[in-house]
Amino acid sequence: MSTLFLHGIGLLVTNDPATRGAREGDPLGAVRDAALIARDGEIVWVGPQADAAPQVARLLQGDVERVDAGGRAVIPGFVDSHTHLAFAGDRADEFVARMAGDRYAAGGILRTVEATRNASDEQLRSTLQRFERELASQGTTTFEVKTGYGLDVEDEERLARLAREVTDEVTFLGAHVVPPEYADDRNAYVDLVVGPMLDACAEHTRWIDVFCEEGAFTVDEAERILKAGLARGLGARIHAGQLGEGDGVRLAVELDAASVDHATYLSGDDIAALAGSNTVCTLLPGVEFSTRHTYPDARALLTAGVTLALASDCNPGSCFTSSMPFVIALAVRELGMTPDEALWAATAGGAAALRRDDIGCLSPGASADLVLLDAPSHVYLAYRPGVPLVLRVWKHGVELRVH
Incomplete structure (x- = not known):
């Protein structure tokens, strides 16, 4: 069993308005000061890092990759x-x-x-x-x-x-x-x-x-x-x-x-x-x-x-x-x-x-396809055009070599 625990996320975009900690009605389902847990290539928990402790104890089993986002933004692939x-x-x-x-x-x-x-x-x-x-x-x-x-x-x-x-x-x-x-x-x-x-x-x-x-x-x-x-x-x-x-x-x-x-x-x-x-x-x-x-x-x-x-x-x-x-x-x-x-x-x-509901979002049950940006927010994708802001990428919970 392979588990990814991504914590210290400054801004997590899930594209799920029902995500715990997201503003009501926000189509991006964005959560500040967030964490994410994926297991065997699938998202199993997302939410405010303050709520993560019991989830960490329950879900972090087997081979765990722990990644500190350092206040950076995480978005769906x-x-x-x-x-x-x-x-x-x-x-x-x-x-x-x-x-x-x-x-x-x-x-x-x-x-x-x-x-x-x-x-x-x-x-x-x-x-x-x-x-x-x-x-x-x-x-x-x-x-x-x-x-x-x-x-x-x-x-x-x-x-x-x-x-x-x-x-x-x-x-x-x-x-x-x-x-x-x-x-x-x-x-x-x-x-x-x-x-x-x-x-x-x-x-x-x-x-x-x-x-x-x-x-x-x-x-x-x-x-x-x-x-x-x-x-x-x-x-x-x-x-x-x-x-x-x-x-x-x-x-x-x-x-x-x-x-x-x-x-x-x-x-x-x-x-x-x-x-x-x-x-x-x-x-x-x-x-x-x-x-x-x-x-x-x-x-x-x-x-x-x-x-x-x-x-x-x-x-x-x-x-x-x-x-x-x-x-x-x-x-x-x-x-x-x-x-x-x-x-x-x-x-x-x-x-x-593509008529897919397993990608393009970071909610429980979705594929763990995610991007760590070297920026505090997704806004920087337009704010700093042409600058290589993609720091790390995971597909099905496995990190891809991008540099």
Whole structure:
């Protein structure tokens, strides 16, 4: 039996409003001068340190790791619910061009497809493992990975299989763009996606996604593809509203998709539909930073009661950052979110976008995925942008090597 006893916590964010010692109605369930006990990878007690003595006597058994936080803050591990980490190649030149005034379009994806198809399994595996370490070093303990840079049966299957080696949250994105060999027969490519490609990828994946935008897939194509995935037992996600308004949000709500991602351009009807649904709206402000596009209106979404997540969208084209602290800083500075709202969206919101209740929070029964910040409060994630504040990270109660 392995036990973690973390004490001397200046501020403990649990994301559980019912936590002992938290202010009434505080969605972060934050407790000052707190302690935490985890056993065999699961949270078993959290609360004010003044109340910890009887719990310590009762629960601290077997091999105990005692950690004094020294007045620092502890938060749930970040949940990055949208990444494209399974790829090869480089597109730094596109970033330089955008900074010089070129406009982002979906077509650059095909450059990465070519490089990825030419990469070996070992090259792709090495890249995924490097990203896994990189995310952990910035406090991310759960992350999703999409396919979408293979766009043929063999390569989409191997991307899904390799991604499954580093995360349980793998998404089949055969409908990223139409590859050149099908440019003159889109219907044939959609047939391939919903047939042999889905057959090959389904066993490795939990989700299915579609890039439903001008230059990618129409809403009718997206509906067909998502329904095929749902019929195979996969959950639905959708890229929508990145480049302009469309019917992607409506489709996501109709299909009870777990999340609609990007959502930069939304109509009032879109916002109302999301507010009345179980679909999480995942904002990706790193994309707007990297493409010079308009930032989404988080305040309008929050005011309407929409559940928000924040994610990195780490990919080689439109947003090559894996840093959730950076995303939080952008959300506070550019999206108008408060530090509390941004932290919740990057943890509990990401968990909701993956339809998970065992992560993104630090309440009894949840996975012991937590981050010790070298700061007295989570506010410092936005207050000191770009500064490496992640001091120590635990996943399932086991400390990860992050330095």
